[in-house]
Amino acid sequence: MQPIISVNDLTKTYAGGFQALQNINLDIHRGEIFALLGPNGAGKTTLISIICGIVNASSGTVLADGHDIRRDFRAARSKIGLVPQELTTDMFETVWATVNFSRGLFGKPADKALVERILRDLSLWDKRHERIMALSGGMKRRVMIAKALSHEPAILFLDEPTAGVDVELRRDMWEMVRRLRENGVTIILTTHYIEEAEEMADRIGVINKGRIVLVEDKHVLMQQLGKKQLTLHLQQPLAAIPSALAGLPLTLSVDGSELVYTFDTQSEQTGIATLLRRLGEQGIDFLDLKTSQSSLEEIFVSLVHDSRAAQEAH
Template identity: 70%
Template sequence: MTTMLSVSNLSKVYEGGFTALKAVDLDIRRGEIFALLGPNGAGKTTLISIVCGLVNASTGTVKVGGHDIVTDYRAARSLIGLVPQELTTEAFESVFSAVSFTRGLFGKPADPAYIEKVLRSLSLWDKRNHKIMTLSGGMKRRLLIAKALSHEPRVLFLDEPTAGVDVELRRDMWNLVRGLREDGVTVILTTHYIEEAEEMADRIGVITHGEIILVEDKATLMHKLGKKQLTVHLHEPIDTVPEALAAYALERTDDGHALTYTYDAEREHPGIADLLADLNAAGVGFKDVNTTQSSLEDIFVSLVKQ
């Protein structure tokens, strides 16, 4: 797939010597949803701010749609829409005027029909003549998205887009994001709601201490790093795991009523069928079994700890 955003050897050192980014390399494909995950202070917002022209990099280059963000900044920024975490706009403006004004800032001709389409998609059309100061918190967040989409960007950054918003807005936003992807828009999001990344993203990037430690297709990541667990619930509690079952590295619960077998999602050797047969052979009776698999959150926590 065509690369839409290319980041090469990007670093940022603030006054006082704090290093926010360390030689970051990252390529994001056209028309994908890319989730950038990391703990607070990992460098997510700094990276986005540099790409969007809000912060100057110390070293490195960034290209958006082939346009360098420094030497060809007008063309590069015209392709970018940013939904920040906080609303900074004129409180006495109307919704329609605010979105139209943002479109004009990018040199786009007036297009009331397009603005109406955006506002309707975000359930803001009925509020088009309301002053921004009268909007609820959820409606203000919808307005941020409308302003980011006003100039028809090809790359959309969503920086913690659903932090503190209600379930309805979260659902509407993800429906909108799916529609944008179908139109070929590249969506890059940072989020603390990792289940959203698990549901929505095509690829996952993990950043910590200013460094990208992993970039992987979501399905591949879940397959490679996800762990499966089989819990066997026993008829009678046991004090120790029989030596005949040592190859499975089983973990016994404190009360001895269950055994847990952890294995890689990629391979199941020794397999579950083998384990159950060996349990019977060892005289360990069981009444029920259930399996679980690591979530993306489990994988993320494990990666950051490592």
């Protein structure tokens, strides 16, 4: 299946010489939720701005639903909805007026039923006659999403959509995003809340210093790069790990009350049986044990750290 967004050899160098993007190649599948992660200044917003036609690339090509964003820019932009980080709308307009106006900007005929459905889905229907300046920050964010959806785009970019909103509103937005995906809309999400990507995304892309570090299915990524740990709460604290256990991937807590065994999730042989046998041979008893796995946040931090180290080495 042809990707709904295809980015090829994309670069962006600003007039001052700063290279914001370097040879970006990225395909985004139709109907997926794709999370683009990266630290501040990594190039996330620049990449989105180029795809949406706000910033011009220095070189490379971008296709949006088969339309070149330069040669066929009107058709390409009609396929895209963007919810930017900043709240940029006319604060003196009513919710109803600004959403209808946004639809008209794309040459779409008035459709009261559609706009009503969007406002109801975003819990804005009761606010439709209120001026935007009177709304809370979370409601203003919902208005921005309504504006982006008003022309029925096939692709929706959410650039830090839940920044500064409360937990309840954030979860409401997650549900809204899932409903959009069920209706065939492709979602590209940037976020600093790693739990959002872990909760919602089908695939994860990591960008750092203008380069794509990795693109992978979320579950495959967590399985391949995540590590599992077995924590044993000891019956008696240890002063140090016995020499007979020195060859095992063990760490001892500061107070000596816990042994932590790290093992590879991909290996068929975890080594846990061997560990427990050797603990018994050493007379080390434990009261309890638990297992845990690396979170997406830990994997992300590790990837960014490794990427920085590699770039500095070159």
